[in-house]
Amino acid sequence: MSQPLTSLSGHTTPILTLPDAAQDIYDGVRDMPIISPHGHCNPRWFAENPAFADPAELLIIPDHYILRMLYSQGVALEDLGIGVPPEKRDARAIFRIFANHWHKFRGTPSDAWFATTMARTFGITATLNAENADTFFDKIDAELKAARLRPQALLEEFNIEVLATTDNALDDLSHHKAARKQKLSGKIIPTFRPDSILDPKHPDFKADIVKLAEVTGQETESFGGYLEALRDRRAYFMAYGATATDHAVADLMTCYLTEKRAAALYAKACSGKITPKEAQVFYGHMLTEMAQMSAEDGLVMQIHAGSKRNTNSALYNKFGAHKGADMPVQVNWVEGMDALLNRVGNERDMNILLFTLDESAYARELAPMAGHWPALRLGPPWWFHDSANGIARYLDQVVETAGYWNLAGFNDDTRALMSIPARHDMWRRGVSLHLAQQRGRGILGRSDVDEIAQLLCRDLAIDAYKLGKVV
Template sequence: MSPLPATALPGLAQPLYESIADLPIVSPHGHCDPRWWADDSAFPDPAELLIVPDHYVFRMLYSQGVALRDLGIGVARADRNPRAIFRLFAQHWDTYLGTPSRGWLEHTLYRTLGIDVALGPDTADAVYDQIAAKLATPEFRPRALFERMGIEVLATTDAALDPLEAHEAISASEWTGRIIPTFRPDDVLNPARAGHADNIARLGAMTGENTARYDGFLAAIRSRRAAFRALGATATDHDVPDLMTHWLAPAEIHALHGKAVQGALSNAEALAYYGHMLVEMAQMSADDGMVMQLHAGSRRSTNRALLAEFGPDMGADIPHAVDWVAGLDALLNRVGNDPRLRVLLFTLDESTYARELAPMAGHWPCLRLGPPWWFHDSPNGIRRYFDQVVETAGYWNLAGFNDDTRAFLSIPARHDTWRRGVALHLADQVERGVFDRRDAERLAPLLARDLAKDAYRLED
């Protein structure tokens, strides 16, 4: 018997959930490594699979005083003790109670991996051994897991300078799983990124364009977008720490680009430059059909000591306020009425759901609202999201669900959490007389799978 018994949802929510629980998974935005499927090698060990790459997991341990190096972070794989890392994680298992991470991890351990021992400080070795034994079998290789999880399509997130060799290897293989890249150009667009000037030069070398000139820079970006599309990409992704789009006069943006290639922009100039480039990206998306994703409301790497020692994505990114109306004004009033453009908006600032985002998505034809993201990708976060956006934006202006994860094995768990949230929300709508059961039954698969396919232009 699984240590995680199935829990029935109340009333109508249970049959609604059962109708969508086993639908194929569409994972249109995430951060898994495409090399897993290119190589199809066994995952090294339970710690490498579940703990070391997942900031949702290790940020909690760090908050309890656990050193990141003791978790294998910043330590060469050959120098790690994966069993000791797993024991340390298990010692703090109860600290995850009440968090979505606990639910995802339990689903991963007991349902996806089929572990039959409940995790705890006293069972760490037994659980570790069961996981390790499964990872050594062909059934738990990346491609086999992809198929067994019922994943229809999975998008990775890849830098503009990524040579895409892993995606080329997947495409050239006989395996039929659909893994596609996503174009993430932040490193060549945002002067606040480390090495920005060097990245512009590398972009020129990669594409054969003179990126020291603004027109050559744009041509190089178009070239990389085309290379991504040739391997199946349908979307771009942009991290926007401070949302403020601009449309600058030609002389001004040419001058700013000249300073950018020298790494000589002031902070104010860097913000204006990146704000202009976001509008350029929107125009390119209208031209080539790639869906544009904007992730705003996260103050990145707030623990500067961890940033200096380990780099970004160490669990110290914190939500902050966003002004979406002013921030997108230049972009929307230049290209927002173009029927070819589609922009998906993600926020960590929940206060903007009802006040700004839902009204904007309910008006601008290019906009759709992404699902609850990061800190709000949780049962209560999903409930708050539906409560605040549906009355103004409706359902067809939503982008369905994406898991946005680095932890491959957590994908079924995250989609299951969303599908349970969908069922609870729709059942509540029926109970309150907003619509009837037939409408709920039509909306359930739309929210579970179909809206995401449509939003990301993932044609069959």
Template structure:
């Protein structure tokens, strides 16, 4: 594994100097999927498999590709009683499959730098490594709040269903612990009738708000009430998974008819797209009103393994990048509210081909837009460098949203930010070498891209 001082040392001279200037900056994690109960309860993490393997879809999708059943990893039906030590052994037996992937770099960083283990990761060391990690997890220094503080996390946002009661966030706030963990409003189950949880989410919304959500005006008011509850809990952003981007603005009679059909479960596919496209514009208008930053994640073809979806449900590693038309897809939203200086929308894509062709020109024009960092399959050393090469000449740096780790695997957060900072240092050093930037400009941009732009893009500076 990489020794602690080898990560920066592997960079060439100018890049190493830039990296050294940002490596110890606080971590801003404005978008991710960590469980707020970790900091509400501050209980020790259960075991190495539950911490490092089972919540990390980067890890278990690679193992699945090598023929490892998810049940053998303790995931889904048949995996409920799987011995976590056996899960960890399976992982180490397939360690070679991760060569060349960012997952391997993150895991090595996590083991050596974060957990400070001495045992090397090899198939033959599985039990010894498991025992060493398990022993660490019993120590107070490796409990969730202590790790949060040691990682230097300035703020961390979770992603929470719009109908989440936010009890864990309330517990954190009442505990007196100063760590800043805030929710993010995610209304997908309420806005997209294709989602299987749509009927239950609608019923919970009505119960929580006391509104007759069968009436479209009351439905909008119920959404405003939930947004207000999130803001009161510290939220600064919303998040929207958009599998098929096509914003619309419909007249009131048409959208009320579609809303009634959505609640009845009788929308056609085209009607569903029109309804959801309209609701995204409604969300943008609400963001103009209440200031929540709107995140749109598009370009993922979800759950492409139909038998796995049927047996295990969604989010089992079978989501694949797909093509997106951003210009037409965002047209209705942008032409209705995109010139309003109160709106902030951060765009994320899995379709790298759109960076230079559409997204960089769009964020280089529309005042409401910021471009999010490489997402999911592309948040690697090479993916980040491709991103900078394709967007900066048109978008500049100040229209970028900095970095977020977008992870469920808490212990990988420092590793992911380190990858961004290394790639950033390489990019800026290359810009200096080619005469695009003066060294003083690179030194000013480095902390902005490592920390400051994320605080600004997500309106986090007031917390």
């Protein structure tokens, strides 16, 4: 506890410094308000404004980027408090393990996000290591009790204009209701996530179809009633401010069945007698149905495709999902979106946002598709790719074919509230580096780069997510 954390012995935490031309652009966007149209924060935070328990719960336990790297380096998840009841966790011990291995994050986005968070929010500019672990822990822990680090205050401190959570389609949105009664400096809105009631392979499918009937008052035994119930739920979410849906798809496939065939598969799915192949077909059809409902009700449709979930069976059986063993797989976007786009892709007032984990699809499929279909826009680099070099590769590979106006700006996609400014900051620096390079080569002029920087850091997200009335 004696080390001063604002200086350091010959070694400061690196935070991206930019070449002059990029810095010049960055200065114009650095302090813009934050639009966070897709992420996984807990709406309860904004309804109830609790304090975070301790540094381990704040920074380590919910961060799958950190868990995965530590696990890959031989740290047992139990030693990080995973699968351990909160009351039995030793937060300080967990933080020490984290600190002992911190150097192994060098060069990863986690390193930059943590450094930015420590510097901006806690005033700590030293680099975490085994020696100063306790000093870090104590300083963070002490600050966490302060009112300024509670969720509602952070919303203001971070200058977040709008933040969308991601919510189960059956959710009663009670936290959102409660949050709306608070005086918040930014808007908190839900996002409609219906995977468990669309995909017969989802472990909760059968139970959730029953619940769907309960919460909507619709009968869900017939396919027609099921569709009505889905429409009800979408309207319910919209009433609480939702502007978008979100869909996770491992193996992307869309199709459009006759109503009779769809109804037959639905009956099979409800009875649990559907084959895996039929289940995929049914989900493929339902994605197209969702797109058609979006064409009607205006909800923006997000598709996150190509993550194979839970590839480590032993880990999944012991600790459950989201522990770092989800792996990217290839997606054939042209074939996979064919049926859906041929139903609604020519709609001009509809936005479908695509997210990939396969960078080889940026230039080959996604940019050409977004540069043609009126309804399509490209989501920003996702998951493993929202890093300094990942952002550079994304912009390098998409803008020449799709242009800037077919992009959806940035979203942080995080469940770590504290890291939101750091993640947007990395995007803003990445955008500035990209635009400086484009200008240096004469591809863009001075007024262009400033305009496009604003677009990429704010306006495109508002436009793509139809947040014009929210902000």
